[in-house]
Amino acid sequence: MTDLAASRPSTEQLIGRSDVDDLAQILAVANNDVDSVMHVVQNNADAIFTWNYDTDARPGLMRLYEKAKKNQWNATSDIDWSVEVDPEQVAVETSIANAGIFSGEMDLSTTPLAKFSEADWLRFGVESQNWTLSQFLHGEQGALICTAKIVETVPWIDAKYYGSTQVFDEARHVEVFGKYLDEKLDGHYPVNAHLSLLLDEIVNDSRWDMTYLGMQIMVEGLALAAFGFIRQLTTEPLLKQILKFVMSDEARHVAFGILSLKDYYTELNQAEIRERQEFAFEAAVRMRDRFLQQEVWERMGVPVADTLELVMNSPERAVFQQMLFTKIVPNCSKLGLLDAGDGWLRTKFGELGVLQFEHWIDTESEYDDLALDASDLAGAPTH
Numbered sequence: 001m002t003d004l005a006a007s008r009p010s011t012e013q014l015i016g017r018s019d020v021d022d023l024a025q026i027l028a029v030a031n032n033d034v035d036s037v038m039h040v041v042q043n044n045a046d047a048i049f050t051w052n053y054d055t056d057a058r059p060g061l062m063r064l065y066e067k068a069k070k071n072q073w074n075a076t077s078d079i080d081w082s083v084e085v086d087p088e089q090v091a092v093e094t095s096i097a098n099a100g101i102f103s104g105e106m107d108l109s110t111t112p113l114a115k116f117s118e119a120d121w122l123r124f125g126v127e128s129q130n131w132t133l134s135q136f137l138h139g140e141q142g143a144l145i146c147t148a149k150i151v152e153t154v155p156w157i158d159a160k161y162y163g164s165t166q167v168f169d170e171a172r173h174v175e176v177f178g179k180y181l182d183e184k185l186d187g188h189y190p191v192n193a194h195l196s197l198l199l200d201e202i203v204n205d206s207r208w209d210m211t212y213l214g215m216q217i218m219v220e221g222l223a224l225a226a227f228g229f230i231r232q233l234t235t236e237p238l239l240k241q242i243l244k245f246v247m248s249d250e251a252r253h254v255a256f257g258i259l260s261l262k263d264y265y266t267e268l269n270q271a272e273i274r275e276r277q278e279f280a281f282e283a284a285v286r287m288r289d290r291f292l293q294q295e296v297w298e299r300m301g302v303p304v305a306d307t308l309e310l311v312m313n314s315p316e317r318a319v320f321q322q323m324l325f326t327k328i329v330p331n332c333s334k335l336g337l338l339d340a341g342d343g344w345l346r347t348k349f350g351e352l353g354v355l356q357f358e359h360w361i362d363t364e365s366e367y368d369d370l371a372l373d374a375s376d377l378a379g380a381p382t383h
Contacts, residue, residue, distance in 0.1 A: 007344055020351070023308055026289050031193040038339040039196070044206040047152045054157070060259045060364075061158040068165035068252055071372050073245055075176045082110040082239040085184035087142050093235045103320040112302045124300060126186065129300045131296045132166025134189035134229070137177040139219060142199040143253070144170035146215040153208035159260055166256065176242050177257055184238065196291040198283055202292035209264060213276055217335070218283040221327040224363065229323060244376070247353030254331060262335050270341050277337050277345040284352060286329065318353070325354040331363040 012018040017025035033039060034108045055062050108114055116124075147170055151163040181188050191199075204216035224247060231243040265273065292311060297304045311317050329349060332338055338358065349355050 005186070009278065014278055015285050020048070020285055021312065023305060023312065024192075026292065027294060027305060027308070029193045029197060029289070029328075031190055031196060033196075034190040036381045039205045041200050043203055045149060045208070045211075046206075048155050050155055050157050050160075052157065055161075058156065058259065058263075058359055061156075061256070062260060064252055064256055064367075065158065065162040066163060066167065066365075067371065068169075069169055071248060071252070072165075072168070073172070073372065073377055075172045075179070079176060079241060079245070080238065081179070085236060085238055087126045087129060087185050088122060089297075090234065090236045090239075091122055091129060104315060106310070108310070113310070120300070124296065127296045127299055128293060130181065131185060131189045131293055132183050133177055133181055133185065134191055135195055135290065136180060136223065136226075137174060138191040139187065139195060139199075140170055140173040140177060142195075142202070143215055143220060144174060146199075146202055146211050147253075149211050150208065150215075151204065153211065154260070155208070156260075159162045161305060162256055163182070166249075166253055169253070173249065180239070180242060183361055187259055189295055192290040192295065194286045198286040201282075209261060210276070210279060212257045212261055213279060214283055216253055217261070217331055218287065218328060220250055220281060221331055221363070222250050222287050222324050225324050225327045229320075245372065248370050248372045248376075251370040254327065254363040257366040258331055258334055259361065265335055265337070272339045273337070274344070277340065277348075279364055280337055280345060281348045282369065284325070284349070284354075287324070288352070291321060291324070292344050297343075322354050322356075325349075325352070326357045326360055327363055329354050329357040330360045330362075333358050334362045334364065 010018065011020065016029075019025075077360060108116075144167065146161055147166045151160050154160060154163065192270065196212070198219070201210055202219070205211065205214070227243045227247045231240055231247070234240060234243075266278070268276075292308055294304050294308060297307045329338075332345065332349075338349070347356065
């Protein structure tokens, strides 16, 4: 065994459990702060001034900055908020959040869901929408804080330029998701404990590139995939328009992470790269865990552990969880993280069942395809 392999922390040391599918341990991570208005995290970072204003070293970042300036949109005037939304009708027409968890041949006759009526399933669909969009809202605030930290801590002026545009983007995303939840749906859910834990870790880390990796590559990468998945499923025109606008921003954000990290990672030693691999795996598991929606089942009044065991065994759910990594895996591959060192991250992503996405298009190569054009910035819903 190599020294590198021997020194690797165990799965239990990384995520608090030896089995990534240990349901009891997943549920043991709880949000005990649901009634608080504020949540404080120690930000262990240095604010870096740079007196080097040369922008020639990373032309890709400057091209991205120019695109960001041209693709700004106004959440008040470019979104058609006059569209009426019927949450129950949307739940009937399409399964936004549960991704067809039990749409197959699973026998539910002896389960806690056996007595679910049509009204119960309708309520579940509505609650799932509220929960899903609430977690997007909380994640966007995490991105707002993390991008402000990137502007503060990254040592390159071109990255500070682009990061400043993303701060405004993220404020706009918080605005639109908050407004949609308040005015079109039935309110908010608190932040999921697994998402909150991951955001805390990203903010708490003192290294500027770990903020990039955690937020730009992992959190934003999963969000980009989830937004695309939901936009395909939903029939609701206002949500379709919102997601199109947000996805145009998110694609640039993930590309920003790739452009900033791919050269920097070639300068790191094996031990430093190993830490980035381990963090990428930890972030992947935490984000996967948050999509179990335990808060929805609690609100529905069913035994959460028994119900989530069904969810975790659903083939449809497994496919949904894997699809969330369609952006993360190719982007980690482009950064060289999959096979760096002894290829530990490739092994761990293989255990999560997501390596089949390795050769899918990376976000640096596709962000132009998601850009808005003049017809989008006219306040008309995208059908």
